[in-house]
Amino acid sequence: MTHLLDSLSEFQIFLLITIVKVVVVLVITLTAVAYTVLLERKLIGRMQNRWGPSRVGPFGLLQPLADGIKLFLKEDLTPLATEKPLFxxxxxxxxxxxxxxxxxxxxxxxxxxxxxxxxNADIFQIADINVGLLVILGITSIGVYGIALSGWASNNKFALLGSLRATAQVISYELALGLSLVGVVLRAGSLRLRDIVDVQSTHGLLSWNILGGFAREPDGHGVVGWTVVGGFQLLAFFIYLMAAYAETNRSPFDLPEAESELVAGYHTEYSSMKFAMFFMAEYANMITVSCVATLLFFGGASSPLGHLLPDNFGGPILAAIFPILWFVAKIFCFLFLYIWVRSTLPRFRYDQLMDFGWKFLLPVAMANIVATSLVLALRG
Incomplete structure (x- = not known):
């Protein structure tokens, strides 16, 4: 193995490491998607005073595997009137x-x-891009094309109405979502996700963008004084959260697939693994939204304890594992909130959905940018 590595060029080794990272992250993400579905079914069951899946495997832990096998073996139907390539x-x-x-x-x-x-590669990030936040926003925006094409290509009125709703909803709430992140970018002075996390890692949870506080720090002359830390972006986080629910078509903003109105919305005509891909995309988007919220408002993989624990606490292995555990715990909290909201709140009417996005979230997001800019200008 050593001789093999010696014979490889720097680019080949970097490519090999990147492929390994891609495979590992892909497997973990798909596994997380499967078990997020199980988590939702179990939690909603408990909230509605029932058991949820409990028959397949211990505590129902093999239910995602059974669901995957079932979807894979179901008959794959394609209606005759569809636009097949786009479908x-x-x-x-x-x-x-x-x-x-x-x-x-x-x-x-x-x-x-x-x-x-x-x-020389970062093993806990596939691609460290200096405009990483823009890349995420751009890629997730393209995802709506899949929904729009599915509704049009299905040649079904329910699917078409669902895809039109989804397109209008995503365009409306993307504005508020993007503007809610401007305050975070202004504080960090960068679109690189690592830089945004580093700004929030100095004083634990007091430094997080959602909070704000005071900490004792030496100034440039060595005099210790109280310094304002944190981003005070609680309002921006609320806007981001509401817009993210709408972007991912989750309750109470699940108008594109409202079962009582549109049968199943844009995936009415889909079956077998094609339906499963839409299903997986929805839950993968939930995980992505939770990751971005964790990175931008809750310090990413940094500890809420700040520097109370040294960076080398427990040796190099534990020092590498603890940040991942913090990151996973924060994502779990967001997924729990997603599920809690779904089991609690009723669905919006469509006019209420549009009014909330254009008449409330958008003006408040713009006001937050002005206030944040003013505070940073006075502080700087």
Whole structure:
């Protein structure tokens, strides 16, 4: 093995490491998607005073596997009147965009690996891009094309209405979502996700963008004084959360697939693995939204305890594992909130959905940008 690595060039080693990272992250993401479905079914069952899946495997833990086998073995039906090429490519677009956006997410502390002095790569992030936030927003925006094409290509009135609703909804709420992140970018001075996380890692949870506080720090002359830390972006987080629910077509904004009105919305005519791809894309988008919220407002993989624990606490292995555990715990909290909201709140009417996005979230997001800019200008 050593002789093999010695014979490889720096680019080949870097490519090999990247392929390994892609495979590992893809497997973990797809597994997380499967068990997020189980988590939702179990939690909603408990909230509605029933058991949820409990028959397949211990505590129902093998239910995602059984669901996957069932969907794979179901008959794959394609109606005769569909626009077949677009009908087939629509779920592929939706799932591909949902999975690609995870590539720029740093899910642990920065740990670089060097092999024979030839390669230097961050093992806890696939692609460290200096405009990583824009990449995520751009890729997730393209995902709506899969929904729009599926509704049009199905030649079904319910599917078409669902896709039109989804398109209008995504366009309306993308504005508020993008503007809600401007305050975070202004504070960090960068669109690179690592930089945004680093700004929030100095004083634990007090430094997080959702909060704000005071900490004792030396100034440039060595005098210790109280300094304002944190981003005070609680309002921006609320806007982001509401817009993210609408972007992912989740309750109470699930108008594109409202069962009582549109049968199943844009995937009415889909079956077997094509339906499963839309299903997986929805839950993958939920995980992506949770990752972005964690990175931008809750300090990413940084500890809420700040520097109370040293960076080398427990040795190099635990120092690498603890940030991942913090990151996963924060994502779990967001997924729990997603499920809690679904089981609690009723669905909006469509006019209420549009009014909320254009008449409330958008003006408040713009006001938050003005206020944040003013505070940063006075502080600087």
């Amino acid at each position: 087939l490519i629509a779920p592929i677009i939706a799932l591909t965009c949902a999975l690609i956006s995870v590539a720029t997410v740093p899910f642990g502390a920065m740990h670089r690996v060097v092999v024979n002095g030839k390669a």
